[in-house]
Amino acid sequence: MGAFVAVVNDASAVYWNPAALASGSYFSLVFDRTAGQTDEGEARAGSRSSWLLALTMPAAGLSYYRLRSTVVTPVTEPTLGPASTHVESLVTHHAGATLVQSVTDWLAVGATLKLVRGLASEGQAAVPAEDLLDDWDLTGVATNRFDVDVGVMATGNLVRGGVTFRNLTRPGFRTPLDTTLYLDRQARAGVALLLTSRWTAAADLDLTPNRGPFGDVRALALGTEGRLTARATVRSGVQLNTAGDDRMPTASLGGSYAVFGSLLVDAHFSTGSDRGFQSWGIAGRVVF
DSSP: OOOOTTTOOSTTHHHHOGGGGGGSOSSEEEEEEEEEEOOTTSSSEEEEEEEEEEEEETTEEEEEEEEEEEEEEEOSSOSSOTTOEEEEEEEEEEEEEEEEEESSSSEEEEEEEEEEEEEEEEEEESSOHHHHHTTOOOOOEEEEEEEEEEEEEEEOSSEEEEEEEEOTTOOEEEOTTSOEEEOOOEEEEEEEEEOSSSEEEEEEEESSOEEETTEEEOEEEEEEEEEOSSSEEEEEEEEEEOSSSOOOOEEEEEEEEEEETTEEEEEEEEEEOTTSOEEEEEEEEEEO
16 A cells, blocks of 8 residues: 555565564565556656565564566657657665664664665667566666664554654675665654554655655555554555656555464565556565
8 A cells, every 4th residue: 555664564674664563473484576667658757676684583583585667758868869768777685684762662762784785877769668667677787785774653543643754875886887786774654553453544655755766756645554454454555756747656455364373475566657667566575
């Protein structure tokens, strides 16, 4: 549903909010795959994808995830002919260890310490944007960096609130053209309200703008999650851009199903504005 900072309670907390492990599941193993892109019919376009593997317990966790972001823009003075397009691609591999400390019965702080290996690419190409977004490879430069994410979570009987700060060192990775692509610092706050014993509503808001293919994005995500049966959970949400005039609305729908015991399978998809990311995801979780 896109609003997870105050809702997450499994191993994906290593990304969404490390402090959530203090009040989450006793043991959680998650494998998650997501991908999305904007409409490549535009002169500008973007794509992103991720893999996550995480193993956590209440006070600690280990994780590996891979992020890929590609941005395609038109070239005003092409060197490869009138159809030239500029492309930037950054692939980062994050190996992390998460530690959590409970401050009080209702307040916790967590941090994920990460070794990040990044492959940064940049160049011009006389090929369609669709081919560039489809994992088209440029010659890149690999660099290792250290980074840290920090999260805070406050937990009540009916309300939970959290904030996450990502990429605090703002790691930069050099391209073959001697420019630098960065993982920009991000801050995101969230709140969740327990409506009934089966239904939860949540909202997330980016506190800092993030760069996107069409300019800055500051996302507002609203969502709800409910248990339909003992095995099935459904979730849905909407996301809007609060920076600039283009709201780029998207809507998402997904759910979880307990295959047997503590093994759950998740799936979701989102659609909407051509300038928003049309995405999908699938995950497997072991939680108890």
